[in-house]
Amino acid sequence: MAGPGQHSTSQPSLRERKQARTRQALIEAAVELFERQGYDETTVAEIAAAAEIGTRTFFGYFAGKEDILFPDSDARSRATIAAIADRDPAEGPVDVLLRALDTIAESDADMVSPMAAVRMRLFHTVPAVRGKALQVQLAAQREIARELHKAFPGELDQVTAAALAGALTGAVSGALDVLLGEQGAEHADPAQLQAQVRQATERALRPWRQAAGE
Amino acid sequence: MAGPGQHSTSQPSLRERKQARTRQALIEAAVELFERQGYDETTVAEIAAAAEIGTRTFFGYFAGKEDILFPDSDARSRATIAAIADRDPAEGPVDVLLRALDTIAESDADMVSPMAAVRMRLFHTVPAVRGKALQVQLAAQREIARELHKAFPGELDQVTAAALAGALTGAVSGALDVLLGEQGAEHADPAQLQAQVRQATERALRPWRQAAGE
DNA sequence: ATGCGAGTTTGCATCGAATGCAAGTTGGCT
DNA sequence: AGCCAACTTGCATTCGATGCAAACTCGCAT
Numbered sequence: 001m002a003g004p005g006q007h008s009t010s011q012p013s014l015r016e017r018k019q020a021r022t023r024q025a026l027i028e029a030a031v032e033l034f035e036r037q038g039y040d041e042t043t044v045a046e047i048a049a050a051a052e053i054g055t056r057t058f059f060g061y062f063a064g065k066e067d068i069l070f071p072d073s074d075a076r077s078r079a080t081i082a083a084i085a086d087r088d089p090a091e092g093p094v095d096v097l098l099r100a101l102d103t104i105a106e107s108d109a110d111m112v113s114p115m116a117a118v119r120m121r122l123f124h125t126v127p128a129v130r131g132k133a134l135q136v137q138l139a140a141q142r143e144i145a146r147e148l149h150k151a152f153p154g155e156l157d158q159v160t161a162a163a164l165a166g167a168l169t170g171a172v173s174g175a176l177d178v179l180l181g182e183q184g185a186e187h188a189d190p191a192q193l194q195a196q197v198r199q200a201t202e203r204a205l206r207p208w209r210q211a212a213g214e
Numbered sequence: 215m216a217g218p219g220q221h222s223t224s225q226p227s228l229r230e231r232k233q234a235r236t237r238q239a240l241i242e243a244a245v246e247l248f249e250r251q252g253y254d255e256t257t258v259a260e261i262a263a264a265a266e267i268g269t270r271t272f273f274g275y276f277a278g279k280e281d282i283l284f285p286d287s288d289a290r291s292r293a294t295i296a297a298i299a300d301r302d303p304a305e306g307p308v309d310v311l312l313r314a315l316d317t318i319a320e321s322d323a324d325m326v327s328p329m330a331a332v333r334m335r336l337f338h339t340v341p342a343v344r345g346k347a348l349q350v351q352l353a354a355q356r357e358i359a360r361e362l363h364k365a366f367p368g369e370l371d372q373v374t375a376a377a378l379a380g381a382l383t384g385a386v387s388g389a390l391d392v393l394l395g396e397q398g399a400e401h402a403d404p405a406q407l408q409a410q411v412r413q414a415t416e417r418a419l420r421p422w423r424q425a426a427g428e
Numbered sequence: 429a430t431g432c433g434a435g436t437t438t439g440c441a442t443c444g445a446a447t448g449c450a451a452g453t454t455g456g457c458t
Numbered sequence: 459a460g461c462c463a464a465c466t467t468g469c470a471t472t473c474g475a476t477g478c479a480a481a482c483t484c485g486c487a488t
Contacts, residue, residue, distance in 0.1 A: 004465065015455055015464080043444065054467045059446065131345025134352060138344070141388060162388040163418035170384020174359060174376035177352075200377035207308075207425035218436065229435080229484055257473065268438045273475070 003060025023061050023071070025051040030068045031115050039126045066132040069119045077140035079104045081147045093152050093161075094208045097144075097168050101201065105194040112190070120180055141169045164208060171204040172197060217274025237275050237285070239265040244282045245329050253340045280346040283333045287350045291357035293318050298361045307366050307375075308422050311358075311382050319415050326404035338395065355383045382422065389418035 004019045012020070029050035033042040044065055048058045062068045083100030091099070110116055122129040145165035149158050156164065175197045179188070218233045226234070243264035247256040258279055262272045276282045297314035305313070324330055336343040356376075363375035370378065393414040394407075 013456075018455090019465085044446090045444085056447095056467055056469090057465085060465075063446095065445070127349065128345075130352075131342075131349055134348035135341065135345055138348060138391075141384075142391070145388060145392070159389050159392050159414060159417050162392040163385040164388075166384035166386070166388020166391070166418070167381040168384070170355070170380035170382070170387075171377040172380070174355060174378075174380025174384075175373050177356065177380075178359070178372050178376040196373055197377075200373045201381075203374055204377040204381035207421040210421075210425065227485075232484095233436090258475090259473085270438055270440090270476095271436080274436075277475095279474070 003057075019061075022051065022053060026053070026058065026061055027068060027071060027115070031118050034069075034118050034122065035114075039122050039129065064132075066128050069115065069122065069129060070132060070136050073136045074140065074143070075110065076104060076108075077143040079107070080140070080144050084144075084147050084151050087151065092209065093148060093156060093164060094205055096151070097148075097164070098198070098202065098205075101168075101172065101198065102194075105190075105197070124181065137169060137173060141165050144169070167205060167208065168201070171201045174204075175200040217271075233275075236265060236267060240267070240272065240275055241282060241285060241329070245332050248283075248332050248336065253336050253343065278346075280342050283329065283336065283343060284346060284350055288354070288357070289324070290318055290322075291354040293321065294354070294358050295361045298358075298365050301365065307362060307370055307378060308425070310365065311362070311378070312419055312422060314358075315382065315386060315415060315419065319411055325408060325411060334394065351383065351387065355379050358383070382419065385418040386415050389414040 026047060030042070030047045033046060033050060044058050045055045047068070048055045080097070080100040083103050084096055087096045087099075105111075119129070119133070123133055124130075142162075142165075145158070145162040148165055149156055149161035152161070179193055179196060240261060244256070244261045247260060247264060258272050259269045261282070262269045294311075294314040294317075297317050298310055301310045301313075333343070333347070337347050338344075356379075359372070359376040359379035362379055363370055363372050366375070390411065393410055
């Protein structure tokens, strides 16, 4: 093997601390460079050099150039799954998902990170980044579908659970696509943004509230 | 410019016929090679050679290696837009979308093409192909959202239209992902496959059907 | 029919992402 | 101290993708 692998749940060793620092340095260097020169104009070699590691080593930390824009890519699905986990017995599937959506919007520090802005701009301009982002979304959607089916075995079979998960992520990303795609998205008020997403999603999923069980 | 560009609506000239043949030859050669050797093991040079054109010329016909798996990528959005166009005045947004999705599921001859099978297998194994497929889907979704908003200006603002388009396409693709993603999808005969697609779509859209008209 | 010109094809050179390989180097642990 | 495994790094290589300039082909007006 070539690259570092994540480790135990115990105290971080010197090695792990160093790797974490290197990883962070890579991310910051990349964001900085992407912002200044653009994505295609920045080479992996430059990023590695800026983080003071060998070019070859970069690929030990990230599988590809795009991947550096999606560290902790499964944060969203983890949050959703957590929301599903501690659900109220009275809640229906759609209620749980909408609550998860609220939870994410509140606790998601990623919406305001400097990287998020860069990522969003590159999403609209660089096909490779768009492709990667959509793959991350699909992975999350699949994970959600699986947990959803596990949490509501009687109510949702696998296909229906997948449909619901797809409907949720599709609705949210669709709304965000419009809200953030328009110019001036960077100066938007997060709270108002969330309200709009919430409202649009709720309307799109409304039929599921009653019809969830077949 | 380097590559050929599509032409008028009139009679296809000799030039255009040749290009169409070359394009088709490229597609068939690529599918054949992908099938036999796998995607990563097939180089663009091989595809071009099999179609008897220079390697450089390939990129005049397709922007990248993945793109050859998605010719006529906007067929779906065109069909949807057509369905939206000739809607009944009494139909609501959901009704129109449901009808559009039905039309697509039925008239989509692409589901049984030899390429479709290869494409589906590669979707699950090759990240680049998966990314491209998702981008095509997103493009269609956006187009649908735009037309939907245009068709129901008073009823649907842009955000809601996008959320609705995302929810429906997400639900269908989510259901298909589960139903066709499991093993054995490749060995099913076309008729059975088509039936499965129909069933998945049906179940994914059921909640909206029951609540249609609102 | 002839020949001009736009549209195409192609080879060549180049760049950059990505990977295998084979040393080196470093940190963890006894 | 010293071994072992994990990690780093450079080197060579493959392949996708693009710019460039020279050939070539077809459509069309004369």
